[in-house]
Amino acid sequence: MALQSAAGSIRTGLIGFAFLSYLILIGIPGRIGGSALPVLALISALFFWLNLRREAAHHLARNPEQGLEGDEGKPGWEIGANADSDRSSLHALLTARPGTALALRGLLAGLTTGLLIAVVSGIFAAAMGNGVAIQPVLDKIVPINVAALIGVSPGQIVQAEVSFIRFLLQILLFAGAGTLAGLAVSAGGSNLTTAARSGFLAAHVSGPTLGSVGRFAGIALPFVLLAYIAWIGLPGVTAFGTNEGTVRLLLTLIATGSGLFAVRLSRPGREQRIVAVLLGLGVVSMPFILDQFQNSVMGLVFIFVMMGLGLNIVVGYAGLLDLGYVAFFAIGAYTYAFLSAPFSSPYISGLLILMGVSPDSPLLGYWMALPVAMLTAAIGGVLLGIPVLRLRGDYLAIVTLGFGEIIRLFMLNLGELTNGPRGILEISQPALFGVSPAGVTFGLLSSQGWIFLLALVSSALVAFVAIRLNSSRLGRAWFAMQEDEDVAEATGVHLVRTKLLAFAIGATFAGMAGQLYAARQINIFPENFTLFVSIDALALIIVGGIGSPAGIVLGALALKGLPEVLRGVDEYRIVTFAALLVIMMIVRPAGILPSARRRTQGTDPDEAGFDDSGELMEGLVSEEQVAASPGLANGKEEVR
């Protein structure tokens, strides 16, 4: 046992080293400068913490009886590989004191990491000191990073002397980080959701409303922490303190997101209603308070909420994987653009004249254009829907993806119709009662605040329709179709009609979102409508929790809002986002706020594509999930 755990710690250290090497490669220490080493040590402490905690939880899940009686209850009867027979005093000590064991493991892992980092940076520094050139591209970034790691500025590289003390310092820093992590894990107990516990405490101490706030704080705290780390850690010195607006935007995002958590976690009934109303008031007041930039980000977030809600109908409710959803977004945007921008193509003006609109005195207002855009998108949805009715699963995904690309390529290449890559400029802004807010302040509202408000109202409307439909017989038919298409049909569901309705309604919502997007952007270009828009929309509903409207809002805040906060460090934005996406899927595959129905999804044998043997694996899955999901899952169960 002791041997195994030593091997595990060394492995943790090796992974930690690989992880830090990656950070060095992409150039983070160079950005941070001399303070790189402590910061990296802190990051690695966080990493050790996660890893040790997961292993501790995993260990507990596997041997529930351990910790109580150790292995002592049974004589050592195994032979061969599983020999547990070396019951040294060390082993006895470790099983008796899991905290000490964890701290020791952290120490070992930290030592491994530190030693490797020291050796590698030593080699680099020595090489540089001797003037050995390292291969082309790499020599620009890596030496600076490594130099920063041992506290040398780029200018001093040539004189970089390799000091033993510095090596020792490196090793000690990481060893300390590891020990710290081990202690932190053991201090938190088996569940390690100290934050959630304080929320639980608050719930008991104060009244119900305050209680739910306390609970939400407990749940949201890890997120706040994560956002903080992302914000402080990644941009480094360059972004730090540069823009107050960004900080406020971050706070806005976090407040909205944690508000949603509070609603979900408060007790159903009066308490929940109060929290929901408070949240609603807070959000509706935002457009009036935030500045132009913050409003524009929040507007984008809620445009994507609409997208997410629409795509959720197709993917989440009806189970049809659509990767070309951007097509309808684009159709909505371009339809509005045609109707409201000075650009005129002979085809479009001809069409407008046919419709009885004079082509040179433009133009349909936002509200007149809205039904047109929605209808066009819906028609697009049906036109895509008909040919792909027979396709399933991944085939459907790739065909819709192709469809989305075809639409984009047409926009790019049909210059006469769409002005090609030059895009359509000067799209008019939505007006209310004949007053257009473009450029000027519209009462208390900035122009972007106005867009945000519109997005807010439209998404509320869309969410309302989506929720109502989902709880009707149509929603049941969609879900039945997703579960088993053949049986649904044999039970009386008209597949063609039901599928086409899903496509059409989803497309209509995307059309609405597209129109508002065009109004927000004022100028639109084909490159606004790449595959990545579809991927963003899909990712946000999955990250948020597929099938759950609240989850979709949360997903949009996280995936469309947070990256804007990180804009100062553009290159790191996407990498961080991408890594978070992967980690998110592993840690919480059902999304942040899954709908009640899908909470079982992670263990659904069919979904896993595993036939009935999936059932057999069920035990494995949930065990791993228990082990892998940090604070959130455990904490939530605890406070309920």
Place this chain on the structure above:
Amino acid sequence: MTSRPVTARAAGTDGRAALKHFTRAFGAAIVVLVVWRVTTVGLAEGYPASFWISQALNGLVLGGVYALVALGYTLVYGILFMINFAHGEVMMIGGITGYFALQFALARGWMEGPWAIVVIALLTIMVIGMAASVLIGVALERLAYRPLRQAPRLVPLISAIGASLFLQYSVLLIFGVSPHSYRKPALISGGLRLGDVFIPYTGAIIFITSILLMLALYFIIQRTKLGRAMRAVAEDRATASLMGVDVNAVIVVTFMLGSALAGAAGVMLGFHNTVVKFNSGFIPGLKAFTAAVLGGIGNIPGAMFGALILGLIEAVGPSALGIPTEYKDVIAFSLLVLILIFRPTGLFGEVLSEKKA
């Protein structure tokens, strides 16, 4: 129980005569349109035969490369029923690594040496590219996919998309935005002239290498014990493990094989396109995936033929239809949409994809 997951219905479409007629009419109209376009515009241009032949050869070369990448998609899909969206990036990593290996070789003057040395160096470069791709492919499987084996299908897809972006932008951060250009050694920069048709050496080499690699893969899958284990795991993981097959090992080997082919494709594409950069895996990856679906995903010969067909049509299509070459992607995707409408499981689709798709 096996029939419980969505079984595609071979015969279930019977009741949908109207829809069928509609799609048939739609397809017929497209075919007529294409034929009309080809005869009145494409052929009317009066290009010489040699033009068409060199276009077709070009298409075959491209198709060969697509095929290598498509095989990776299809192998992984066959076993895990997931789209390894990051496979294009695995290929790109092979290309980037190959570039550095090439730089190294160029700096040492090996590329101007006697032909035996050049050949060995080129082979080594390809092997290094393949090794890098294998490394990344295995890491992907271990970190981004294995923890998600039992999750609903969409989850690994999102994870794969995340991994794809992660790899792209990591390469961007490490190696910069600017493209790295492959310099061909003199030995292979020429070409063969047959009448009016010019065949570049690189093209010929790429095509032949692709075919050889594909044959090797086919042999492994069909004739070896390992291949048998792979096919068994593809059908039923739990039962395969009851036979003593180490399922995880087989899945890792599958990723290794697919990634090795992608790495080779990455290096060859580097020589073909002369440049590589952080996002140069994305579009070829998408095309290769299209090819895999075209041939019926999960089906190995299907992926090969799908890719060759796609390459051919992409090369010949724009001229034949008399439209600008910017539309070649439109042609590729339209072809895909059309074929799937009429054969929902791809050209060579079989039970496997029907069962699971």
Place this chain on the structure above:
Amino acid sequence: MTALLSLQHVTKVFGGLTAVDNVDLEIAERSITSLIGPNGAGKTTLFNCLTGLHRPEVGEILFDGSSLIGLRPDEITDRGVARTYQNIRLFGRMTALENVLVGQHLRLHASHWSAVLRTRRQQEEEHAARESARALLRFVGLHGREEVVSTNLPYGDQRLLEVARALGSQPRLLLLDEPAAGMNPSETDRMMELVHRLRDEKGITIFLIEHDMKVVMSISESVAVLDYGEKIAEGTPEEVRADARVVEAYLGPEVAVQETAGPASG
């Protein structure tokens, strides 16, 4: 009694293999008919032809005088034919009540707009649907299990729920595919009693596939035997049991001798 369902020369071929071969069959209104035969004899394929999942190459299927050939599965359900499945195929993540509500899909007519606006009519219809779904669950003996997610139901209850879901569409003919498969004797008895009540209280005609000879012999008024897609015998249970061809192809000497042998295969 008139024939509710009548099959004439029904033939279904799968790539050279004749799964159902020129089958003629009449099923009388309010009768209980069993279909037996060895595995792979084409029993389930015949059911699939009846419910529109497969379209027979040759032959005619008349239900209440009109043809079912070429109709979509949901149209056939609309005419009044419902079924259950050999390997239970419930909507796994839906509750028992929701499963039955999906079964009622065809009998609900409120428009989707009215669902968004929650008009009074739509609300009333939903309410009535829920009430009748509850009644159906009570009828099959799943009272109190309404809100249980169907995969979490015990195996026997899942089979009962499949019946309840089928009843949701108010069928006149109910096709049961091995309703007692995998059940222990007491559960089997419960299922047999339910089948009788379906016929007696609801007047539904029952057509079932079953391997458990005890069930078949005690429940059915007539029995048809399929072998290699062909109908080799038809008649009362006693006649069929005595039929030499049936004994040879299916039952084996042992079963034929012991009147009600132990439970056959699960």
Place this chain on the structure above:
Amino acid sequence: MLILDSVHTYYGHIHALKGISLRVNEGEVVTLIGSNGAGKTTTLNTISGVLPARAGAIYFQDSPQGGGSSSLPGRENGIRLDRMPAHEVARLGVSQSPEGRKIFARLSVQENLALGAFARTDSDGVRDDLERVFELFPRLKERLSQPGGTLSGGEQQMLAIGRALMSSPRILLLDEPSMGLAPLLVQQIFQIIREINAQGTTILLVEQNAQAALQVADRGYVLETGNIVLSGAADSLLANPQVAEAYLGI
């Protein structure tokens, strides 16, 4: 030869096996009977490593002579199967013919059989075993190159058993071999189980068809909702009125 010592298994949060203890001796046919969902298949899957045991131990003794420290009786010199991945368990000679047959439908009969011998390196032994399987199931020899999926239900069951035999198992775990088969075939399958046992293979048999199972078995265990409620010699179980009422349908 095989000992389960208070084994607990979970499906997610469902406690499927609640401390199963049982023993299979060399050369025996032991049967597990019980209604659906009692945990029969779960028991087999836990033994073969497809499912992890959360608690308890499974011991497997490889050689009948009890090599190694043979002074200790019973399980002490066995190998622990729990915590071992399925493929390693299979390589020890514990071979399972799974419920629902699980033939590799697109692989030929020959390839299916070859997979049964996947972990073996003794090609002579494999050839002998192939002959033995063909003797037991002459039908399989006729269909050697046919894809497994095109076989009839009975033939698939034969293939499943044959495939399990190809690993030259020390102990054969049979899961519902009679499931979904016509009465005539059921009789044949049980005949063959007897034959295999007579040739020297220990068998642990899980059956829905309790009567037939008890007729071939030496001993039996009755499972109910994850617990063993009754065990004993097969004859005494057959005669037991409780068993008769609950499982034999008399």
